[in-house]
Amino acid sequence: MYGDRIKKHIFTRRVDQFFRDIYDISKFFRTFFKEAFKRPFHFNELINQCYEVGYRSLPLITLTGFIIGIVFTIQSRPPLENFGASSWLPSLMGIAIIKSLGPLVTSLICAGKVGSGIGAELGSMKVTEQIEAMEVSSIHPFKYLVVNRILATTITIPILSFYCCFIALMGSFINVHFEESSSIITFYQNAFSTITFIDIIESTIKAVTYGFTIGFVGCYNGYNASQGTRGVGRAANLAVVYAMFIIFIEEILIVQIFTWIINS
């Protein structure tokens, strides 16, 4: 009897917390769009954040993109050869990388590297009262810290995604070149032969959505961190876990939407 009451109490508290979280997230979302289009604009800080997100992620994206391109090509070759369709390999890689792998891999790497960094940085600023120090100096911390970081990830991750696609296709080309001695022009012509304008749009929309998600989730968790250094670790952790989870859900939704658009 007493145990049931405790369980019920825990359940109602969790439901209550769930709706509070939904409210807080929607408020954070609303504040972002309200502040993003309001003066003053901190262009220097935005460029600084784009540099932090973009330039500093380049080596990791280059390495991962190249490996993915080469590995996928190596593993896709035998089944295609069984059907005598190895000439379709560049097209297959083109579709796989540009439509899905490029944006997804880039965003997952950035969720780990950039998202956790944002969560930890803002979390640390929150628990050491640096955010309050900005507020009392009449500097809007949301505008300066959150808006610039979310805009930076939203702008930079699509660029990184296209860069990743290019590098992955280069990896793929190297394997194809060694196996079939085909030229780079032939490879890229074949790779892009089945890519349509709508595929590029789909890839761009995916990358923009993932970029926004990484910035938003990182900033939300960092900005609302509490409980000292433990809270900072938690913010960094949640920034990665939630961002990755949401990115996969967005992937399914965007793919479904574009499949529906193409079919209709």
Next chain:
Amino acid sequence: MDKIKQHFIDKEEQVISISGLYKSFGDLKVLNGIDFTLYKGENVAILGKSGTGKSVLIKIIVGLLRPDRGEVFALGKPVHSLNHKDLDALRLRIGFSFQSSALYDGMNVYQNLAFPLTMNAKHLTKKEVDTAVEKVLDAVNLRNKKKQMPSELSGGQRKRIGIARTLILKPEIMLYDEPTAGLDPITSTEIIQLINEVQQRYNTSSIIITHDLTCARNTSDRTAMLLDGRFAKVGQFDEIFNTEDQHLKEFYNYNFIQ
């Protein structure tokens, strides 16, 4: 070390006026009906045990927290009824020195000091910003630390830079949150001297939140004792220190044992 009491307190001009202030966090009642006035040119030390709501009180004054009930007027403005723009303008006139100093980790000392100025006065030239930074660094005696990162500074130096960062905006009111907490006696004495110098040089009115009796005695014109969410006694330091009230005596005895 006696406080140099050369400044003029204008009892006609209230710079902070608080009436019927209540604040709770969940079931925990922190402030339970605070009435208080700070006059122009006056330094008031607020004493009290940890967790009695001293920091909460000054965070309410500067608009970082909202009270459950009650009114706070700072420089004649109702802090919690102001729109964003007016609150920003008011905050520029109130300096807040944090207990942890709250220096921006990613910026060096110069950038920490220049940041509030460049964000609030965009028309200033680089030379004007440099001059302002030099001036406040001079005021806190840390002219040679301009290029150092906060992590490279000692606790006392961090406190000084924190104070300098508020001074750069030339505030009329200074709110100090535990300015001597965690410092050795010599550094504490330096900070106490700095608080007095700031008042002399910038003609500020100040609230000093502390549980350090030396700091309270040497900086304050009046001392207020916060107990159970209310001011149990407000008056001259000696008047409060020599009280027969058992609750207040407990605090002093504890402080001396410490």
